[in-house]
Amino acid sequence: MRRYWLALLIVPGLLAIAGLPGVAPERIPAGAAYADTNSNEVKRMPLTLPDLPYPYDALEPFLSAETLHLHHDKHHQAYVNGYNEAEAKLKAAREAGDFAAIRALCDALAFNYSGHLLHSIFWTNMKPGGGGEPSGDLAKQIAADFGSFATFKAEMIAAANSVQGSGWAVLAWQPLGQQLVVLQAEKHQNLAEWGVTPVLVLDVWEHAYYLQYQNRRPDFTKAFFEVVNWDDVAQRLAATQE
Numbered sequence: 707m708r709r710y711w712l713a714l715l716i717v718p719g720l721l722a723i724a725g726l727p728g729v730a731p732e733r734i735p736a737g738a739a740y741a742d743t744n745s746n747e748v749k750r751m752p753l754t755l756p757d758l759p760y761p762y763d764a765l766e767p768f769l770s771a772e773t774l775h776l777h778h779d780k781h782h783q784a785y786v787n788g789y790n791e792a793e794a795k796l797k798a799a800r801e802a803g804d805f806a807a808i809r810a811l812c813d814a815l816a817f818n819y820s821g822h823l824l825h826s827i828f829w830t831n832m833k834p835g836g837g838g839e840p841s842g843d844l845a846k847q848i849a850a851d852f853g854s855f856a857t858f859k860a861e862m863i864a865a866a867n868s869v870q871g872s873g874w875a876v877l878a879w880q881p882l883g884q885q886l887v888v889l890q891a892e893k894h895q896n897l898a899e900w901g902v903t904p905v906l907v908l909d910v911w912e913h914a915y916y917l918q919y920q921n922r923r924p925d926f927t928k929a930f931f932e933v934v935n936w937d938d939v940a941q942r943l944a945a946t947q948e
């Protein structure tokens with residue numbers, strides 16, 4: 707039986723990426739579909755929770771093992787489950803020809819898919835022994851678009867610290883302007899720009915830091931930059947500029 711993977715573009719805005727650069731093909735089932743060439747039926751795998759790319763205590767002392775356990779195993783898993791449940795309800799609605807709940811379903815699909823996608827990037831955006839400054843093409847692009855790394859870092863941290871309620875700061879590639887931009891996303895999907903590709907994301911929901919940093923979000927956003935995996939960010943930018 708021959709199968710081939712089809713990337714799905716389901717959700718708008720910053721989710722307009724057909725897969726995660728650097729993710730091995732065997733992990734693409736999270737959000738991918740395949741066509742069985744022996745039938746006309748297109749089947750889709752449910753989203754699955756990716757493993758952390760390092761041990762839970764690997765980012766100590768900047769991010770505690772307890773925080774990562776809760777954040778990855780409970781919160782990220784909840785977005786995966788929430789998407790799969792909403793998708794099943796949407797399928798049932800289609801079969802019943804009853805779209806009375808479509809607004810709530812669209813909201814649940816966008817929220818949970820966005821949460822899943824951003825967390826999948828967030829985990830690989832960090833590594834033990836990370837931090838410092840990027841080099842190569844990423845460093846040049848940051849300097850071209852922000853003036854300097856220090857200015858970019860200050861802008862990203864200011865964006866993260868001032869997200870109203872729960873959300874993210876996102877460094878994204880904007881193909882129309884051929885530039886890197888810093889965005890805020892409230893919840894996981896509000897205020898996103900359509901068509902950009904996030905390359906560095908910073909989770910500022912309280913669950914990301916409250917156990918360890920309580921209400922001191924600025925201490926957490928500063929600590930994040932001590933564990934950034936700039937090789938991952940550079941790889942994501944290069945992939946989206948191809």
Ligand code: MN
Nearest residue numbers: 781909911914
């Ligand atoms: Mn989170």
